[in-house]
Amino acid sequence: MTWGNLIAGTVVVLMIAAALTTVIRRKKRGGCVGCDECRRDCTFRKPEK
Amino acid sequence: MPIKLSLAGNPNSGKTTMFNTLTGSDQRVGNWPGVTVERKEGKLKGNADVIVQDLPGIYSLSPYTLEEVVSRNYLITEQPDVIINIVDATNIERNLYLTTQLTELGIPVVIALNMFDDLTRRGDKVDLEKLGKLLGCTIIPTSAVRNTGCQEAVDKAVSLAGKEFPHIHCFNGDIENALIEIESLLPAIPASRWYAVKLFERDTKAAQTLTLSDDTAKKIEEIIARTVRNGCSPEEIIARERYDFISKAVNASVTKAPAALDPTARIDSIVTNRFLALPIFAAVMFLVYYVSITTIGTMGTDWVNDVLFGEIIPEFVSGLLEKAHTASWLQGLIVEGIIGGVGAVLGFLPQMLVLFLCLSFLEDCGYMSRVAFIMDRVFRSFGLSGKSFIPMLIATGCSVPGIMASRTIENESDRRMTVLTTGFIPCGAKLPVIALIAGALFNNAAWVATSCYLSGIAAVVISGMILKKTRLFAGDPSPFIMELPSYHLPLWSSVLRTTLQRGWSFVRKAATIILLSTVIIWVLQNFNWHFRMVDANDSMLASIGSMLSPLFAPLGWGNWRAVVATLTGLIAKENVVGTLGVLYGVAEAAEDGSEYWELLRRDYSKLAAYSFLIFNLLCAPCFAAVAAVRREMMSARWTLFALGYQTAFAFITSLLIYQFGKFFISGVFEWQGMVPAIILSGVVLYLLFRKNKFARTQDSNAVELHGEELK
Numbered sequence A: 001m002t003w004g005n006l007i008a009g010t011v012v013v014l015m016i017a018a019a020l021t022t023v024i025r026r027k028k029r030g031g032c033v034g035c036d037e038c039r040r041d042c043t044f045r046k047p048e049k
Numbered sequence B: 001m002p003i004k005l006s007l008a009g010n011p012n013s014g015k016t017t018m019f020n021t022l023t024g025s026d027q028r029v030g031n032w033p034g035v036t037v038e039r040k041e042g043k044l045k046g047n048a049d050v051i052v053q054d055l056p057g058i059y060s061l062s063p064y065t066l067e068e069v070v071s072r073n074y075l076i077t078e079q080p081d082v083i084i085n086i087v088d089a090t091n092i093e094r095n096l097y098l099t100t101q102l103t104e105l106g107i108p109v110v111i112a113l114n115m116f117d118d119l120t121r122r123g124d125k126v127d128l129e130k131l132g133k134l135l136g137c138t139i140i141p142t143s144a145v146r147n148t149g150c151q152e153a154v155d156k157a158v159s160l161a162g163k164e165f166p167h168i169h170c171f172n173g174d175i176e177n178a179l180i181e182i183e184s185l186l187p188a189i190p191a192s193r194w195y196a197v198k199l200f201e202r203d204t205k206a207a208q209t210l211t212l213s214d215d216t217a218k219k220i221e222e223i224i225a226r227t228v229r230n231g232c233s234p235e236e237i238i239a240r241e242r243y244d245f246i247s248k249a250v251n252a253s254v255t256k257a258p259a260a261l262d263p264t265a266r267i268d269s270i271v272t273n274r275f276l277a278l279p280i281f282a283a284v285m286f287l288v289y290y291v292s293i294t295t296i297g298t299m300g301t302d303w304v305n306d307v308l309f310g311e312i313i314p315e316f317v318s319g320l321l322e323k324a325h326t327a328s329w330l331q332g333l334i335v336e337g338i339i340g341g342v343g344a345v346l347g348f349l350p351q352m353l354v355l356f357l358c359l360s361f362l363e364d365c366g367y368m369s370r371v372a373f374i375m376d377r378v379f380r381s382f383g384l385s386g387k388s389f390i391p392m393l394i395a396t397g398c399s400v401p402g403i404m405a406s407r408t409i410e411n412e413s414d415r416r417m418t419v420l421t422t423g424f425i426p427c428g429a430k431l432p433v434i435a436l437i438a439g440a441l442f443n444n445a446a447w448v449a450t451s452c453y454l455s456g457i458a459a460v461v462i463s464g465m466i467l468k469k470t471r472l473f474a475g476d477p478s479p480f481i482m483e484l485p486s487y488h489l490p491l492w493s494s495v496l497r498t499t500l501q502r503g504w505s506f507v508r509k510a511a512t513i514i515l516l517s518t519v520i521i522w523v524l525q526n527f528n529w530h531f532r533m534v535d536a537n538d539s540m541l542a543s544i545g546s547m548l549s550p551l552f553a554p555l556g557w558g559n560w561r562a563v564v565a566t567l568t569g570l571i572a573k574e575n576v577v578g579t580l581g582v583l584y585g586v587a588e589a590a591e592d593g594s595e596y597w598e599l600l601r602r603d604y605s606k607l608a609a610y611s612f613l614i615f616n617l618l619c620a621p622c623f624a625a626v627a628a629v630r631r632e633m634m635s636a637r638w639t640l641f642a643l644g645y646q647t648a649f650a651f652i653t654s655l656l657i658y659q660f661g662k663f664f665i666s667g668v669f670e671w672q673g674m675v676p677a678i679i680l681s682g683v684v685l686y687l688l689f690r691k692n693k694f695a696r697t698q699d700s701n702a703v704e705l706h707g708e709e710l711k
Helices: A003-028 B015-023 B066-078 B089-102 B116-122 B128-135 B150-160 B173-185 B192-200 B204-210 B214-227 B234-253 B263-271 B277-294 B296-323 B328-346 B349-365 B367-381 B386-395 B399-408 B412-422 B428-442 B446-467 B492-526 B540-555 B560-568 B575-583 B586-591 B596-603 B606-618 B623-633 B636-666 B671-689 B693-710
Strands: B003-009 B040-044 B047-054 B082-088 B109-114 B138-141
Touching: A003 B296, A003 B328, A003 B492, B003 B015, B003 B066, B003 B089, B003 B150, B015 B040, B015 B047, B015 B082, B015 B150, B047 B150, B082 B089, B082 B150, B089 B109, B089 B116, B089 B128, B089 B234, B109 B116, B109 B128, B109 B150, B128 B138, B128 B234, B138 B150, B173 B192, B173 B214, B173 B234, B192 B204, B192 B214, B192 B234, B263 B277, B263 B367, B277 B296, B277 B349, B277 B367, B277 B428, B277 B446, B296 B328, B296 B349, B296 B428, B328 B492, B328 B575, B349 B367, B349 B428, B349 B492, B367 B386, B367 B446, B386 B399, B386 B412, B386 B446, B399 B412, B399 B623, B412 B446, B412 B623, B412 B636, B428 B446, B428 B492, B428 B575, B428 B596, B428 B606, B446 B606, B446 B636, B446 B671, B492 B540, B492 B560, B492 B575, B540 B560, B540 B606, B540 B636, B540 B671, B560 B575, B560 B606, B606 B636, B623 B636, B636 B671
Parallel strands: B003 B047, B003 B082, B082 B109, B109 B138
Antiparallel strands: B040 B047
16 A cells, blocks of 8 residues: 555545534534524534633 | 523514624524524623523514414523513614513513614614613613623623512503402412413413412402403403503603604615515516626636636646555545535535625615515415515525524414425525536526526415415415514625625535535445446446436436436535536546536536426425424424425426427427326416315304304
8 A cells, every 4th residue: 555545545534534523413412414504503602712 | 500691572673683792602693583483592701600592582471473482481481580671772662562571570671772873863862761760670772783782781681680670560550459469369489470460361371380279260260350341351451551551651751853754665665566576576686696696706606616626626636646646546536526526516605605695685784574575465365474485585595494484483384384385495505506507508697596596486386376275284374464674784794794604604514514425426426336446327326326317307307417416415405516526527527628517518408407407496405404394394294295295396397397398499299298298287277276165164164253253
């Protein structure tokens, strides 16, 4: 396996994992996977710093 | 213990705008009633111990619709520590009706006299101290949009939180005595004064929550019977008393400027004119789509599609991958799959931003509220209510909040009908599909997008006409009462924020669900059932698409690629574009010099492409919207019915467009397609214009009921 394959493959896997995690997390928090105009999963989304 | 601060007020009085100001949140706001249908909460900026709650707008504590129940239940049963009552300063009298009820709850109330700047601009004056004394609350002038007075109102509210709050307003002699007597019969409960009034009004919901003994109930009934005379209902008496009190309080503290010629009335005399309203609406929508799809938006989209995702990114990434000696299949996945698919969707972002900017401007300036009013006249003649148009207005952004907004409709069959038809309105996610077809096949003609929007409305009207004649949806449309906000120049910051929020949602969706879908599509398109890399025409995707394609052949696009794109559109509608991007190899096409749009033009005629577009606009919505339908219908059967109806409607419409279109263009009568089209159009015409049996039944029922009442 070349370094190119390893790096490119890792980047793709990470991208897929990130996308999948976001979708699953949003579903779990009660939000839909569509637009979030309704902000159903965004209560307390901007707490005081 | 954190302090619970609730924002309560009439619809469209600026509660969510104030909520966003106080919490730093960016909840959806809109210049029409019914935007908020669920309770939302956030922490107060600068004081994390204060939880601010935004409640759906209510006119009184006697709820009629689902979202009004949310507000009443919360205020009565959960008892916040303090209430900020947002009162629209430009319409004090009507707004104070709720105030008189809130002050009976025993919870401290601070009045935020919102839109105070509009009131002073009009030349009206309010003696805040005097009005406050009469109502028994502190009044703070505010402008939530300009963030003036909000902090002062919160500071005052926080200082009062949890303290005792005696009511000031007393009813006239006999009624007040009756209320005191009823209150003395009740156990020691919070909001006992409010309960006493509600029991006097014979409010069954309030009585049920108290579970009174038979003896107490009998005594209360005796008190009511003794007090109420002249055949008036107790509810009527209380309402009249409240309005008398409000009228006196307002007369004593508000000085109105001499009536000038209101610019809003002058504009309305034209844009809501019986004959001009609809042509003006059609012209406005044409202009919106012309600007976003044909002119300004297209310049950006052309660059992103042709240069950024057509040359710069694919060439750069391909070069990098080749230098690193990456395997060809991995290069294919990254360049053709991910960059091609996601890029095909993101390419339409500039057009979407321009469209969202135009729509946000129309919403904020107050024109879209007029459209609901205009559409009420149209919808009513077809058995629907203008109330159904508000969710559709929201659905132009996304169907999910649009479907949720159907909760403002009290009539159950109208509500179901609205949930079922809201998906017909082109949402933001469908815009890339419209833009792709308009761009590739119709040279970016603005009429394509305008016709899609108007087709959505036509689908709602036709569905209304058909379904209202069935047992499931029979009944008179809900009454539609809507206060039209004054026209005003929107704050650019607010318009830009809404636009960017919608744009950002689109980008995020492209980076998540669209990216995942394009990877799956690429794998399915490049491998056969034995997981060997093959040509696209021998792939798993081709075999799935080819299996289903004969079904869509009568619609003019029995091509497996179009069928697969339609199927993936069920995950998210942008996927239609992403999938076509992968299947037609956007990046590859750019490399060998032939354009992606050229490939589409080779595979589809204009008529077939338009039929494909209409089918994708009207058929079953994306999974997120299906989940919203399921949640709002609260029934799997109704959800299935909704999806089946939408898909059947889309199929028939596309079939008629393609078959009749082909006949009129070529003049050739192809019986295989034309015969079913003629039969189906006959069926549709029959369903549209058949006699409404249920309307007659209802009329006779109404007469019978009336007769019974008379007896």
